[in-house]
Amino acid sequence: MAKKTLNIVESAYRAVMEEQDDTILWLLAAMQGAGADHTVVLRGNAVNYAVTGQQAIPLKVGAWSQTQPPRMDRDVVDLIENRKIPVYAVEEDVAERGIEPSELVPGVQVVGRKALANMMGDYVVVNHW
């Protein structure tokens, strides 16, 4: 049985244009496919990954154009619906950024900072990314 792992993702939008996704969410999705047991908590600026309807303007350099720019809300939905990875967003970080809970993609749960501290005890491994 896989070790139950809590992943607190705080690094946000790092190289997402070049990778066309977030490297950590990608890694967790791939590991889940290999049998891992992950839960994701979006913290700090990373809570914005859960805001629905976002899109990035593709990079263009001369005649070269990007055709598959990242869609972070799509990737969060994929974690929840297809990978069965629970995704939380830190409630205070959502509020501080003026994000309404109704703007979060369906299935994202909010967790307060104090509750997050208690939540860690439920996991064998806690990774802070």
Next chain:
Amino acid sequence: MSKTTIAVALMDAPYESENLTTAFRILDAAARRGYDLNVFAYEGASALAFTKQVPHPNPVHGKNLAEENHPTTKDQVAALVAAAEASGGKVDWINCGMCVDERGVGEFVPGTRRGSPADFHAFVEKSDNVLVIPTK
């Protein structure tokens, strides 16, 4: 009207930050205006023009190689050189030689070349302005 020449120093490695996306957007805009661009690719950025970069499919996205159309910075560098030429400008792209050797990335796309900090000094001296985009 005199030609505008800009010196740009880049430090970030490919696939590590958003700095390079911003840099390429700026460089593209300048190239389209026909500016001459003197780029010094330092440290991790010395791998931007490495010819052996290979795009990959994305199984997490469920996309094959063609569908994912994964970007490589070598293609962006080559497109920048071509765009500048098409607009009447030129790109002088220097890859820091010692940085290249450290990383084993000594094969560059055409239009870029090996150089040293002395080249960046020369760029600064002959450019109208200097833009440094450091790694953080």
